[in-house]
Amino acid sequence: LLGGGGGGSTGPNPATNLTRFMDDSGVFIEDAEALSVDKMVKLLFPQGTRFTVSGGVGNSVIIKAVEKGKEPEAPNNAQIIGQAYNLEPAGASFNPPIRMTFSYNENSLPQGAQEKDMFIAWWDVANSRWVPLKDCKVDETANTVTGSVEHFTMFATIADMSPPASFDVSSLSVNPTSVKTGESVTITAKATNTGGRAGTLAVILKINGVEEVQKSVTLGAGSSETVRFTVIKDIPATYNIDVNGLTGSFIVKTLSSPAYSPTPSVPESPSPPASNPPSTQPETQPESVPGQELEPAPQPPVVEPFNWGLLGMSVVAGMVLGSIIVFILWRRRRT
Secondary structure, eight states, X not given: OBOTTGGGOOSSSOOEEOGGGBOTTSBBSSOEEEEOTTSOEEEXXXXXXXXXXXXXXXXXXXXXXXXXXXXXXXXXXEEEEEEEEEEESTTOEEEEEEEEEEXXXXXXXXTTOOGGGEEEEEEETTTTEEEEOTTOEEETXXXXXXXXXXXXXXXXXXXXXXXXXXXXXEEEEEEOSEEETTOEEEEEEEEEEOSSSOEEEEEEEEETTEEEEEEXXXXXTTOEEEEXXXXXXXSXXXXXXXXXXXXXXXXXXXXXXXXXXXXXXXXXXXXXXXTSOXXXXXXXXXXXXXXXXXXXXXXOOOOOOOOHHHHHHHHHHHHHHXXXXXXXXXXXXXX
């Protein structure tokens, strides 16, 4: 492990000479480390890494602390933790990357800063902005932040002070609200991250107070996503739903069955007399001759029913008339 002052350099930020760890082509033949004077920054050069500069092969590095307040301003909703550091020589590059570790004092973190939200960033001179390293890892036990570095420039540890992720769920939709058993209902809701950082939200669908399904959505600051659920129920009932506090309902009805129509009863035809069984042969229809009208078939004579009432009246009238005649004859004989 080499610290500031290695290689015979003098001054507050001396160079660390790495020649004895490298071959003539600039490739490290064993792991090597370099520390800043205040021991807050450590560089690890893994075996097999090639160290080059614009003029050829590199052999030494300088880790120079930037005076507090002289570093470029931190991004919006962020704050530089501790000091920034310039790494030299300018134009140095490493393939594969080396490892850079910043140490920090957790007791000196600004109010509202959280260790898990810290990262190492490098200063992009051409675009005047801080660029976070992509693979930063925070060790809250060791109080360190580590990332991979491919080139030298100014570096600093930065804490994201943006408001944490905050979510709003709105626009609940239930379609359709009435179905038959076995048919599907689609339930949607819109999730929005109203906070200042990315975060993950659990969107939970409850039916009649019981959790039915849960979906996780990860949203960046200010972004939205529509979450969709599909539900099928086989029991006719009214189902009350709840999606993260938003409520609604849908109705499931029984599948309608075909209407019952009884077969109409056909009255039985009276049986013909046994002496006159019906003919099994079809009746022969007369052939029609073109131009000749067919005469209607003769109809049997209509037999009027016998009037027994009239007969009774005739008998009574005869008896009355006979009585009158007898009476007249009797009177004549007496006279």
